[in-house]
Amino acid sequence: MSAALKQKKVGLTGNSAVAYAMMQIDPDVVPAYPITPSTTIIEEFSSYHADGKVTGELITVESEHSAMSASVGAAAAGARVMTATSAQGLALMWEVLYIASGMRLPIIMPIVNRALSAPINIHCDHSDSMGARDSGWIQLYAETVQEAYDNTIMAVRIAEESDVLLPIMSCQDGFITSHAIECLELIEDKDVKDFVGEYVPKDTLLDVDNPVTMGAMALPEFYMEFKRDQSNAMTRAKDAVSKISAEFAETFGREYGLFESYKLDDADVAIVVLSSAAGTTKVAIDKLRAEGKKVGLLRPRLYRPWPHAEIAEALKNVKVVCVLDRADSMNDFGGPLFGDVRSALFDLDTAPKVFGRIFGLGGRDYKVVDAEGVIGELYKVLETGKIEQLNRYITI
Amino acid sequence: MAEGAAVKKKQKVNVPFDYDKYLRKGKLPHIWCPGCGHGIVLKSLLRAIDKVGLDKSSICMASGIGCSSRTPGYVDFNTLHSLHGRAIAFATGVKLAKPEMNILVTIGDGDALAIGGNHFIHACRRNIDMTVIIYSNAIYGMTGGQVSPTTPEGAMSTTSPHGNMEPAFDACAVAEASGASFVARSTAYHMQELEKVLTAAIEHKGMSVVEVLDSCPVYYGRQNKYKSASHMMEEIEKKGTVSGAQAKNLSEEEIGDRFVRGILKQDKDGVEYCDAYDNLIAKVQVKK
Helix, strand or coil, X not given: CCCCCCEEEEEEEHHHHHHHHHHHHCCCEEEECCCCCCHHHHHHHHHHXXXXXXXXXXXXXXXXHHHHHHHHHHHHCCCCEECCECHXXXXXXXXXXXXXXXXXXXCEEEEEECCCCCCCCCCCCCHHHHHCCCCCCEEEECCCHHHHHHHHHHHHHHHHCCCCCCCEEEXXXXXXXXXXXXXXXXXCHHHHHHHHCCCXXXXXXXXXXXXXXXXXXXXXXXXXXXXXXXXXXHHHHHHHHHHHHHHHHHHHCCCCCCEEEECCCCCCEEEECCCCHHHHHHHHHHHHHHCCCCEEEEEECEEECCCHHHHHHHHCCCCEEEEEECCCCCCCCCCHHHHHHHHHHCCCCXXXXXXXXXXXXXXXXXXXXXXXXXXXXXXXXXHHCCCCCCEEECCX | CCCCCCECCCCCCCCCCCHHHHECHHHCCCCCCCCCCHHHHHHHHHHHHHHHCECHHHEEEEECCCCXXXXXXXXXXEEEECCCCCHHHHHHHHHHHCCCCEEEEEEEHHHHHHHCHHHHHHHHHHCCCEEEEEXXXXXXXXXXXXXXXXXXXXXXXXXXXXXXXXXXXXXXHHHHHXXXXXXXXXXXXXXHHHHHHHXXXXXXXXXXXXXXXXXXXXXXHHHCCCCCHHHHHHHHHHXXXXXXXXXXXXXXHHHCXXXXXXXXXXXXXXXXXXXXXXXXXXXXXXXX
16 A cells, blocks of 8 residues: 555545545436435535536436436436445346446446335335346445445546446445445545546447447347347456556555455355445354454445455365345345355355355344354354355344 | 225314324324424325325325435325335336325425435326325425425525525426426415415315425524524515415516415316326227
8 A cells, every 4th residue: 555645534425525535536427316315415416516516517317217217318428427225226227237238338327225115215225226136227335434445536537437437336335435424534635536537438329430320120130140239348347356456556545446355254154244234244244253253244346346256265274154135125035135146156166155144124223243143043053064044134 | 086086075164273183193203303393294185185084094195205205104195215316206106006085195395306206296197096286495404404396596505505506496387397287385384374275285186286385493403594484484584485366467477586475276177097007008908
């Protein structure tokens, strides 16, 4: 870590921090529609806009479907575009998410994770962005306010990397992170601008010298080639995340990888979990480590593309793994993260035993004692060599 | 009214009115802020339902998302709390499956005219038998006071801190132009008139749209320098409107930007959608 540039320490909510990052990035166009709990990101951004602190355009459209459609239009015209949403808002964007990724438009979208209806619930779980995991968007998940802020800034560079050009979701947990005030370091405006740089679009609809068509029909002769190119770009996005995270660490002093390993080197058992629940889990791990139990944690930061080989390497010496999912795939086979982790470990010579637990749906509390319960289950499997229940709900 | 619905018309509403028989008392107190007019709209609606004499189990009340959309949670009818913007589409499904039911939709201005605008105009066009009550407070109240399609031009909101640069929709004009056969406007201030208008709307067969001008003192009021909820009612609902009878004697210039209240359109001859459907089936089956 080199000497980092000057930064100021402040206390902000996750949403305020992301709104601040958006102000510093100063995107060309922001189309938005309010939805809890992401609303205050745009609300605060609209204040920056009204106060003349940003130069881009803000349009308060009539639905999220319109927000993402306007984002696609603006990005196709060559603008750097951001918007933000949650839950039903993301679900309403669904149709257009695929247009954004298929047209290779690097739209940057902070997501504040919230449960999907029905029943109606405004609290945190990951069912919204997990549903969009196959939409061709890169997905980053943040544990803290600091990381949500940093990821927003890095997301711009990752999406716009010339051999990637894919849209990106930068996720944080609704209310738990978005509405909780944490201490974080804010980068100077000028340094953020230098880091994200000027966006130079590769092909735009408004380049009259080199006119292009976007989204034109591609029938069976060509459609697969388009999709293979998109898939290859997603593969390259992993390296872009590593490269840009390294550059960020070099410039600002905070290090982020594809995932975070916590006390994993000598661990017999480990928990894999996304976002804010990792913090709670670490407290339980520290407590049990003090009792001599070799427990570790792996927190994926990049979820799409899925860094499967790196994760398999990190977990290869662990004997039992529990994957905690804050969303259920409703498929009789656990949550999405469970399926991805288990599949990543399949080719190891001595793969760990893996089971899944669903937690925290609709904002249900996940406490240190719940993490301890999971670790107890991990040890039971370690001792008996048997998984009695492959998947089930906890704290119910 | 759809055929087959149990309608026992009452002459007048008992005073004091027993609201409890229509409420899920366990769900109270409601979530609406002090000074919000939504409670007045609900009470007027319950009195209107009582006046028409609807059987509780013949009613389906559907809503989307927002402050007004919490209404179905408090009433002892068949209720459907759906998605933001989709209440009218869900209600259309209910009506087609059970044409004998009395459909009420409680909806906000953002819900009806922005995110759900498409469903709104097409339900009007079809003239399907339901009563859509727009609680129109010119703001997205539930998410914190963002600009909506009925926010007047120049008005402040959380997302228009220098004043709204977009022109507003006239909900009743949209409904009329789209083909709704019953269109009316009232306010939370004129609660007796509101009760009468809602009664007529429920009794009307076809698409009935009632826009109720209502105040959000917490977000709209604060940001637009209204001193209190009553000040808002006075300025927006009382001084900002004229009754249909008054309007008859006034020129357009004299009416100015005030909204006209009362029944603005009632077309009893228009064919209702479920009837049109039955007619088509009968016609096609005869040919066969």
